[in-house]
Amino acid sequence: MSDKPKIHRFADLRRLVTRLRDDLNGGGQEFVLLYAYNGTGKTRLSMAFKDGGKSKNKGQPDTLYFNAFTEDLFSWDNDLEKDSERRLHINTDSQFFKGLKELALEERIGHYLARYADFLFDIDYDAWTVSFRKGETRHIKVSRGEENIFIWCVFMAICERVIDGAEAYRWVKYLYIDDPITSLDDNNAIAVASDLAKLLRKAKRRTRPETVAADAPGEADNPPRMVPAPIRAVVSSHHALFFNVVCNELKKDAHKKYFLHRPERGDTYMLRATDDTPFFHHVSMLAELKKAAQSGQLFTFHFNMLRSILEKTATFFGNDDFSACIHGLDDEDLFARALNLLSHGKYDIYQPAEMVDDNKQLFRQILDAFLGRYQFVLPDIFAPPPKHAKAAAA
Numbered sequence: 472m473s474d475k476p477k478i479h480r481f482a483d484l485r486r487l488v489t490r491l492r493d494d495l496n497g498g499g500q501e502f503v504l505l506y507a508y509n510g511t512g513k514t515r516l517s518m519a520f521k522d523g524g525k526s527k528n529k530g531q532p533d534t535l536y537f538n539a540f541t542e543d544l545f546s547w548d549n550d551l552e553k554d555s556e557r558r559l560h561i562n563t564d565s566q567f568f569k570g571l572k573e574l575a576l577e578e579r580i581g582h583y584l585a586r587y588a589d590f591l592f593d594i595d596y597d598a599w600t601v602s603f604r605k606g607e608t609r610h611i612k613v614s615r616g617e618e619n620i621f622i623w624c625v626f627m628a629i630c631e632r633v634i635d636g637a638e639a640y641r642w643v644k645y646l647y648i649d650d651p652i653t654s655l656d657d658n659n660a661i662a663v664a665s666d667l668a669k670l671l672r673k674a675k676r677r678t679r680p681e682t683v684a685a686d687a688p689g690e691a692d693n694p695p696r697m698v699p700a701p702i703r704a705v706v707s708s709h710h711a712l713f714f715n716v717v718c719n720e721l722k723k724d725a726h727k728k729y730f731l732h733r734p735e736r737g738d739t740y741m742l743r744a745t746d747d748t749p750f751f752h753h754v755s756m757l758a759e760l761k762k763a764a765q766s767g768q769l770f771t772f773h774f775n776m777l778r779s780i781l782e783k784t785a786t787f788f789g790n791d792d793f794s795a796c797i798h799g800l801d802d803e804d805l806f807a808r809a810l811n812l813l814s815h816g817k818y819d820i821y822q823p824a825e826m827v828d829d830n831k832q833l834f835r836q837i838l839d840a841f842l843g844r845y846q847f848v849l850p851d852i853f854a855p856p857p858k859h860a861k862a863a864a865a
Contacts, residue, residue: 479742484512484519487740492523495645495703500727501675505707506714507731508756512740513707514538516731517649520705524645532566532642535633537626538649541567545622548600549612556610558600559618570632570639571625572596579628580621583666587620587659623651623663630670634677634702646674646704652713660713667706668720674702675724707731730755756780758849761842764835769826771813777838778814784845796841806837 481487524533544562633640678697730743781793
C-alpha cells in the first residue's frame with residue numbers, strides 16, 4: 472500500500488464544498504485548514520460554502536464568513552468638499568450587522584484593535600458610519616491595512632457574541648475565515664492567528680439551552696439544560712506564517728489540513744491532505760515552477776516565485792541571502808544578476824506577461840541548477856489525474 476498522501480480531485484466548487492462540509496459533519500472534524508496561493512479561488516470557495524448552507528436550509532444561511540466581500544461592506548466618504556470629516560459607511564443591508572447596534576460591541580472591538588493598531592474609532596448608529604482618530608486629530612483617513620484590521624476586529628467581536636448565543640446570530644453554525652490579513656507585519660500576523668485560534672477553540676465548546684416543548688410536563692419550573700452546540704470553522708490563507716501559527720495552535724483539536732490547488736487556473740480543484748503544511752507549499756511551488764518550465768508557459772511573475780523559494784531555502788540553512796543557494800555554480804554571477812533584476816517588477820498574476828525566449832532559457836538554467844543542488848522530492852499534485860479519476864470527478 473502506498474504511503475503517499477491522497478489527492479482528492481473535484482470537478483467544481485459545489486463538489487469541493489460538499490467534501491468540506493462532510494469533514495465538519497460526518498467526518499467529525501472541528502476545523503478545516505486550507506493553504507492555497509492567491510488566485511486559487513479561495514474567496515469564491517468561501518461564498519460557495521455559504522451558498523451550500525442556504526441550499527440545504529431552504530434559503531436560510533448557516534455561515535458567518537470573513538472574506539474580501541466582508542471588507543466591501545464598508546465604504547469611504549472622503550468629504551471631498553470640505554476635506555475634513557472622513558467617515559467609513561456601513562452597509563446595514565447585510566446580515567453581518569444585524570446585531571451590531573443592540574449588542575454594543577465597541578468595547579470588544581476596541582479590545583482587539585488595541586492589540587494591532589494605535590488609532591481609536593467612534594460608531595454613529597444614526598448615520599451608520601465610523602470615524603477614526605489619533606490623539607487630538609479626528610476624522611482621519613486610516614490606511615488600507617488599518618481599515619482591514621478594524622473590519623477584522625468587528626468580525627472577531629461579532630463572533631464572540633455568536634458564541635455567547637446572541638439571538639441575532641442564532642442561525643450561525645459555521646465560520647468561514649478567508650485571508651483575514653493582507654498587509655500586517657509578522658508580529659501582528661502571529662497575534663491575529665493566535666487570537667483567532669483562541670476564538671475557534673471557544674466556538675467548539677459552545678453550548679445552548681435545550682429546546683423543549685412549551686407544554687412539556689414538569690419543564691416549566693426547571694432551569695434549561697445546556698446541550699453542546701459547537702460552531703465548526705474553515706480557515707483558508709495564502710500567508711504561510713499566519714497559517715503555520717493557526718495550525719500549531721489547533722494541533723490538539725480534531726482538524727484536517729489541506730493544500731488546495733487549481734491546476735492551470737482551470738475548473739478542477741485538488742485537495743492534498745498533509746501533516747506538514749504550510750511547509751509543503753515550498754515544494755509544491757517548486758513543482759509548479761518545474762511544470763511551467765517544461766511546458767514553456769513561463770511568465771514574468773515566475774522569477775518572483777523562484778527568488779522567494781531561494782530566499783526561504785537560504786534562511787532554512789542559516790544564510791543571510793539567496794545567493795548562498797547558487798554560490799559556486801558556473802554561472803553564479805549571471806544567475807544572481809538575473810534574479811536581482813527580473814524578480815523586482817510588480818508583476819500581476821491575474822494579467823501575466825509571458826517571458827521572452829532568452830529569459831525562459833535563463834529561468835530553466837537557474838531552476839535546474841537549484842534542483843540539482845537541493846534534492847527536493849517534488850509532489851505529484853500537478854500530475855494529470857488517471858483516467859478513472861477524471862471519470863469520478865465528472
